Amino acid sequence: MAIVVNLDVMLAKRKMTLSQLSEQVDITLANLSILKNSKAKAVRFSTLEAICRVLECQPGDILEYVPDSSDTKGGS
Amino acid sequence: MTMKRTATQRLADGLVVLSCLLLLADMLLILFLPALAYFRSGEPTFMTMAQLQAIFVYDFDDGLGNLMRVILYEVWQKPETAVLALFSLACAVGAAWIFLQGLHISANVADGESFSPKNAVCFRRAAAGCFLLALAAAGRTLWKIWQLGSPEPLLSCAALLTPLFLAGGLLCLLLSALLRRAAEIKAENDLTI
Numbered sequence: 001m002a003i004v005v006n007l008d009v010m011l012a013k014r015k016m017t018l019s020q021l022s023e024q025v026d027i028t029l030a031n032l033s034i035l036k037n038s039k040a041k042a043v044r045f046s047t048l049e050a051i052c053r054v055l056e057c058q059p060g061d062i063l064e065y066v067p068d069s070s071d072t073k074g075g076s
Numbered sequence: 077m078t079m080k081r082t083a084t085q086r087l088a089d090g091l092v093v094l095s096c097l098l099l100l101a102d103m104l105l106i107l108f109l110p111a112l113a114y115f116r117s118g119e120p121t122f123m124t125m126a127q128l129q130a131i132f133v134y135d136f137d138d139g140l141g142n143l144m145r146v147i148l149y150e151v152w153q154k155p156e157t158a159v160l161a162l163f164s165l166a167c168a169v170g171a172a173w174i175f176l177q178g179l180h181i182s183a184n185v186a187d188g189e190s191f192s193p194k195n196a197v198c199f200r201r202a203a204a205g206c207f208l209l210a211l212a213a214a215g216r217t218l219w220k221i222w223q224l225g226s227p228e229p230l231l232s233c234a235a236l237l238t239p240l241f242l243a244g245g246l247l248c249l250l251l252s253a254l255l256r257r258a259a260e261i262k263a264e265n266d267l268t269i
Contacts, residue, residue: 027269031269032269034267034269035269039267040267040268040269041264041267041268042264042267042268042269043268043269044268044269047269
């Protein structure tokens with residue numbers, strides 16, 4: 001998938017574990033693990049808001065667009 | 077902690093019990109259908125139903141032997157009784173297959189797996205059972221038309237069963253496709269964090 005989730009990077013910066021984040025945002029560890037491994041199909045705004053609030057960051061710090069190697073033309 | 081069962085699950089529990097009972101009754105009926113077709117034909121050459129009942133009262137083993145002879149031999153001697161027996165057996169087998177799929181679907185819903193690919197497969201199998209029943213009804217109607225040489229059987233109940241079960245089969249196929257799509261949407265939703 002072209003959207004990469006850099007949750008582990010932010011967790012390392014904030015010196016927080018996934019379990020601690022799970023308790024603070026009230027999302028199960030299993031679901032956060034799915035998100036961290038970029039296996040999620042979609043993310044709700046409410047989830048993104050909760051994570052950004054706890055990690056004190058912007059959505060762009062967690063989500064990154066990495067174009068597929070087959071994309072040769074840039075988007076406008 | 078046990079989760080409280082929803083109204084849908086309780087309904088499915090009832091359907092599981094009902095489906096089991098229907099399936100058992102159908103399986104028992106299958107054994108005696110050829111005999112019923114034979115006695116219903118109106119002109120039994122070997123013995124009548126009243127005679128068989130009398131023999132059962134007198135000697136159970138003798139009665140059972142005569143019943144087996146009717147089921148395994150006598151009913152297949154005349155085309156009319158043979159066709160009726162085959163039609164009845166096809167209906168019973170088709171119905172049993174449909175009841176079995178209904179049992180599987182009810183059990184899955186009772187377990188909380190309403191939108192699963194398994195239920196889609198069960199509905200497709202139930203559709204096959206409906207089409208078998210429609211085919212059997214159509215076959216019997218055509219045979220009666222040929223036998224009587226008139227279109228009168230088109231007004232019989234067997235003729236009505238053909239479009240009825242055809243529609244039932246198509247409905248089951250539609251439900252199968254809907255459930256398959258619902259399962260895809262659920263899987264996608266389960267991966268929405």
